[in-house]
Amino acid sequence: MTIPQQIITVAMIVLGTMLTRFLPFLVFRSDKPTPKYIQYLGKVLPAAVFGLLVIYCLKNVSIFSGSHGLPELIAILVVIGLHLWRKQMLLSIAGGTICYMMLVQLVFK
C-alpha cells in the first residue's frame, strides 16, 4: 500500500468506528424525548453487555485442548472469591491476574 492508500484505509476505520459510537446519539437526539422502547433497552442492555464482555474476553479459550480452560476458571473463581470477601475492585482484579499469570507461567506450561 502507498501512504495515501494507508491514510484512506485508516480513515475508513476511523469513520466506521465513529459511526458505531455516534449513531445512537444522532438518531435519538437529546432535544426530543427518547422512545420508551429505547429507554427500556438502555436500562436492561448494560447488564447483558457486561456478560457479553466476559464471554468476549474468554472467546479464545479452548475447553477440549491445551489446558482445558482451567487457568481461566481458577483465576475467575479467585476474582469472584476476593470480590465477595473484600469488595475491593483493585484487589480482586490484581489477585486474579497474578493468580492467572502464575498458573500459565508455572503450572500449565
Next chain:
Amino acid sequence: MANETAQPSGKGGAKSKALKAAFPYTIPIMTGFLFLGFTYGVQMNVNGFSFVYPMLMSMTIFAGSMEFVAVGLLLQKFDPINAFFLTMIINARHLFYGISMLDKYRHTGLKKYYLIFGLCDESFSINYTAQIPADVDDGWFMFFVTLLNQLYWVTGSTLGGILGSLFPFNTDGLDFVMTAMFVVIFLNQWMQEKNHVSSILGLVLPTICLVIFKADHFIIPSMIALLVALTLLRKPLEKKEAAI
C-alpha cells in the same frame, strides 16, 4: 448533581476533584491498556511500521481489537470498502453502549462529543457502573475516565512501536487483567440489580452463539439474540421493575 456553572468559586476545583475521583477507577485499565497497547505497538513495529502509525491510530481509532485487525488490513491489498464494513461489524457493540449512555451523557455540554468519541468497552463499563460521589461533577468524572483510558492506550502503543519486541520480563497472562476487570464489573452489576434476567441472558446467549458461530463471528449473532430476548421479555421485566 454538581453543576459547574453553579459553583463560580471552584471551576478548576471541580475538575481536579473529578480527576481525583476518576483516577482510582482507571488503575486496572492503566495496567491492561499499557500492556495491550504495548503488544499492539510491537505488532506494528515487527511488521515494519514506524511508531507514528500506532500512535496516530490509537489517537484517532481508539478501539483496541479493531486496531489489531487494522495491522492486517494495512498489510493486505488496498480495499477501503471492506475495511469500513469490517470495522462496523467488529465495533457494532458500541451501538449498545450509546443506547445505554443516552441519558448519562445528555447534560455534559461540549464534553459530550469527546465522551462519545472515546466510548470504548472499558470507559463505558466504568462510566455506567461507577458510584460517582454527590459532590463530584458527573460530566467531568466521565470525561477524565475516558481521557485517562485513552492516554494509557496511546502511551502503551507508542512505547510498543518504539521499543519493538525488546521487553525484559515474562508477561504471559498479563492480558487477563481485562477479563478480571469485566468479571468484577459484572459482579458489581449483579449485586446492584433487583433481578438477574438480563445478566444471565448476557452470559448464556453469547456462550451459545460462541459455540455455534465460533470466536470470530459470534458478536453480531449474540447482539441480535440479546435484542430479541430482551424485547420479548419487555412486559414481564417492566412489570417486575414497577412492582418493587
